[in-house]
Structures are given as C-alpha cells and as structure tokens.
Amino acid sequence: MAPSKIFVYGTLLRGLENSPLLKDSTFCYSGVSLDEVYYLISNLSHEFNLKRKGQDEARSAAYNPTDYEPQDAYAYPFMMKKPVVDGHLCGVVHGEVYEVSEEQLERLDLLEDHPRSYRRTPIRIQRTTTITTTSSRSSSGSSSDSAEGGTTTEGEAVRDVDTDVEVYLLHSEEQFEEISASVAASTGQYELLTAEHGGSWKTYLECREKEKAMAKASASA
Numbered sequence: 001m002a003p004s005k006i007f008v009y010g011t012l013l014r015g016l017e018n019s020p021l022l023k024d025s026t027f028c029y030s031g032v033s034l035d036e037v038y039y040l041i042s043n044l045s046h047e048f049n050l051k052r053k054g055q056d057e058a059r060s061a062a063y064n065p066t067d068y069e070p071q072d073a074y075a076y077p078f079m080m081k082k083p084v085v086d087g088h089l090c091g092v093v094h095g096e097v098y099e100v101s102e103e104q105l106e107r108l109d110l111l112e113d114h115p116r117s118y119r120r121t122p123i124r125i126q127r128t129t130t131i132t133t134t135s136s137r138s139s140s141g142s143s144s145d146s147a148e149g150g151t152t153t154e155g156e157a158v159r160d161v162d163t164d165v166e167v168y169l170l171h172s173e174e175q176f177e178e179i180s181a182s183v184a185a186s187t188g189q190y191e192l193l194t195a196e197h198g199g200s201w202k203t204y205l206e207c208r209e210k211e212k213a214m215a216k217a218s219a220s221a
Contacts, residue, residue: 004105007031007125007167009040009095010077010201012108017074021107026099032092032199034124034161039090040193041078041179042204075208077193077201080170084180088192094200097125097165112168119171125162 005028011018014027079093100108112118170176182189197204 003099003101005097005099005165006108007095007097007123007165009079009093011074013096013202018111021111022098025104028097028099029127030096031125031127031162032094034126036081037091038093039080039083039088040093040199040201041084042075042191042193043078044075044191045189046073046075078170078179079167080176084183084192089195090193090199092199094198097162114168115171117170117172117175118168120166121169123165123167125165127160127162
C-alpha cells in the first residue's frame with residue numbers, strides 16, 4: 001500500500017499532545033483547507049471532569065460524558081462541515097500535512113475512532129509554507145532527521161494545491177447533536193473557534209492562555 005497523506009489540525013500538530021504519533025512520518029508542508037467551509041469546536045470536557053469533582057457543581061450539572069468522548073486531560077478540536085449554531089464563522093482551517101505509512105495510518109484511525117466518531121475524508125489543501133530540508137548528513141554519509149513530529153523530504157517539489165490528502169472529520173451525528181445542545185445551553189463544555197482564531201488551533205490555545213493569565217492577574221489585584 002502506498003503512503004497516505006493526512007492533514008492534521010489539532011493535537012497532532014508539531015509540539016502538541018499527540019504529535020509523538022507522527023515522529024516516524026514525513027512532514028510535507030503547512031497549509032489551509034480549500035473550497036469547503038469548515039468549522040472548529042474546542043472540546044473542554046477535561047476541565048468539566050475536574051469541576052464535577054466539586055469545584056463547580058452547578059455549572060457542570062448538564063455534563064454527561066458519552067462513550068464517544070474519551071476523557072483526555074487536554075483540550076482538542078472537532079472539525080466538521082456544518083455549523084453547530086447559526087452565525088458560527090470559521091471558513092478555512094490551518095494545519096500540517098504528513099505522509100504516513102499503513103501502520104501509522106492504523107494508529108491514527110485508532111486515535112480518531114475512525115470510522116465511528118471521525119471519518120477520513122478527502123480534502124483540498126493550499127500550501128502556505130515552503131519546504132525546507134532538515135535532514136543532515138554525517139561525515140560517514142548517513143543522514144539524521146531533526147524535524148519535530150516527523151521528518152521532512154529532501155529536494156521534493158510540493159504543489160501549490162494538493163488534492164491527494166485526507167482529513168479526519170467529525171462523523172457521529174449523535175456527538176454532533178450533543179455538541180449542539182451543549183453550546184445552545186451555554187454550559188461551557190464546548191467552545192466555538194471564531195474568525196479571531198483564523199481557523200488555527202494553536203492561535204486558539206494562545207488566546208486561551210492569555211485569557212487565563214489576565215483572569216489570574218485580575219483575581220490577584
């Protein structure tokens with residue numbers, strides 16, 4: 001089986017929680033989604049799991065985890081093709097494209113609960129960065145790779161628009177309905193990524209950290 005190319009946009013991005021799963025893959029380029037309008041939702045259930053232990057019982061009373069939702073100790077995004085609520089704007093999604101082997105693809109399918117919760121779906125990606133070679137050769141002629149989260153290809157041209165890529169999109173209608181109900185009820189279990197975040201999960205995380213720092217400074221003032 002030929003290697004597959006996967007577009008990642010959340011915890012599989014370089015330096016984030018699940019990036020070690022891609023350490024033996026080949027980083028191709030950074031890019032953005034094309035053609036379709038996509039939406040990102042942040043799953044903050046890990047915070048609710050802590051609040052259910054007594055920190056904020058009233059606010060988390062509506063939270064009921066399902067078997068679709070593992071209790072990971074970090075936030076992670078859902079990517080989907082339809083809005084959870086009217087006026088939810090996102091548009092393009094920023095991410096990274098990796099070439100993965102059949103074995104690596106099986107590990108990703110397990111992580112994403114493919115094809116039950118998420119489903120691998122074809123997507124068109126516009127390249128936004130230029131390939132740079134990170135492999136180096138020793139005096140003996142062997143090569144070593146220094147790219148975090150995967151190795152880069154050497155001397156390979158990348159098309160401006162790539163149509164041979166797949167992405168994991170939220171597929172479970174049951175989970176989508178749960179998200180919609182939670183957002184409508186303003187429980188805080190899920191949070192919409194907006195135009196402010198530019199379709200970038202890392203930008204969203206940076207904004208959250210700034211908000212937390214401001215809240216902490218305000219509380220101690």
